[in-house]
Amino acid sequence: MPRTLAVHPFTVLALVAAVVAITTAASRWWLSSAVLLLCLGTAVWARRARRLVGLGAAILVPAWGSQLLIHGLTDATGAHVLLAAGPIRITEQGLVTAGELGLRTAVLVIAGLLCTVLIQRHDLVAAVDLSGAPPQLGYLLAATLFLLPRLEQRQRVIGEAQALRGARVGRGPRGWFKRLALRSVPLVLSALQDATDRSAHLAARGFPATGQHTRLRSVPDSANQRRLRILCLCAVVLGPLAVLAPSWGWFS
């Protein structure tokens, strides 16, 4: 059973935004590595480490491959050449750049995914609803997050139904297009019909409602968390400025 944090979703998001901004600005391998270890440690504590690593690897492995190809294998500017053969030019500087970019991307991905792992979607929707954001935003977030598994299931059912009725799709691009049409046309038509039906009911009930309204779900929050969020938002702006300003040469 995964452990959950009794904190406001915005606190987690603000904390992660501050950490990512300052780590990106600092561009130090040891700081990025420490942040990654901290994220993994938190995921282990929350018993979600396997999910975090799986999701992270699916995004990071192709990104790292791309960065290695672009900077590691075809670097045109590095002076310390390790290997040069045809279009391939491997330099020490190129490999270092690829590694640093890889760490920067990893911090963004792992810290961002940690939010997904730690925040419960019901809490996030409630937090958006209770915040000063337009009421439409809460509806759109909730509707999308809860519609997604339903549409995935419906797509599988449509695929099974098409297979049961013996729909032949063939091979190659034509077969791919037919398979896409057989799945997407019923899926889109039914989803749009549902949306149109829903809009009539919502419009009749005065959606989007303005003013205060009661939510049955309470989101854990406190004065300390609110202060921490403000501090984190200041850190998102001032942290990178403090780290990077000396490198701009304004104070020399």
Next chain:
Amino acid sequence: MSPNLTLPDIAPGHLLRRRLMAAAAVVLLAGTYITLVLTQPTGLTDGLGASVALATFAAYLISALLLLAAVLPELPVSTLTLIPVALALNIVLGQFVGSVMIPLYLDSLGTVLVGFLAGRRAGAATGVLGTLIWSLFNPTVLPFAAGAALIGFLAGSAARFGALRRPYLAPVAGLVTGVLVGVLSAPVAAFVFGGTSGVGTGAVVAAFRSMGDSLLGAVTKQALISDPGDKAIVFLLAALLVYALPGRLSASFAFVRRYNVLGRRTSR
């Protein structure tokens, strides 16, 4: 769909504020893009490189959020209920395409569909929202929100000016959209991530780099190779899906009726 009868009309002050927000978003986006193209910073991971990465990330994200804030309160209920469907379709159909090893993304099908049925403001909002929600599963897409907004905006513009009245016009509009979106998104890929997110596209960028192109030039050329084709197919598929809708359903959208989006097809 009839307008909401239980809500007050929008005050002129709110309208002006939203217009200003949209204008600020466009100015911020254009300013950032022009600055990056003119200066073309060389360092990626030093102090200047980190500054450029953070500034590009922030400027593209803030302009997308400003666009969303300007557009969202203006959308009618029929469009608001359509957007979650489009966002889920982006993800579900994108996953289906990914699972059959076809080298296309098709992850903006829902955004284009909303642009075709509900107009460019709704399309732009869908693009930004889709990116924000998708970033919960893949944080690297977050700075591409402005590009996604442009896809929805251009889809709506294309439908408004008759791209759906002839089936062959939709892929042409998609081609043009792909060029513009590729050009707009290239600085984010180049300066925030130092390249692309996939090995195949990375190999193309590496090939251009080894021929002497700058990083921004190589990423832009790669985007101009892959994006127009993808968007042309997405626009064609979305147009075919709109044609497959029952006339009663497509005509329920005020945008479709007002601009005669489907031409003679409406009378089916």
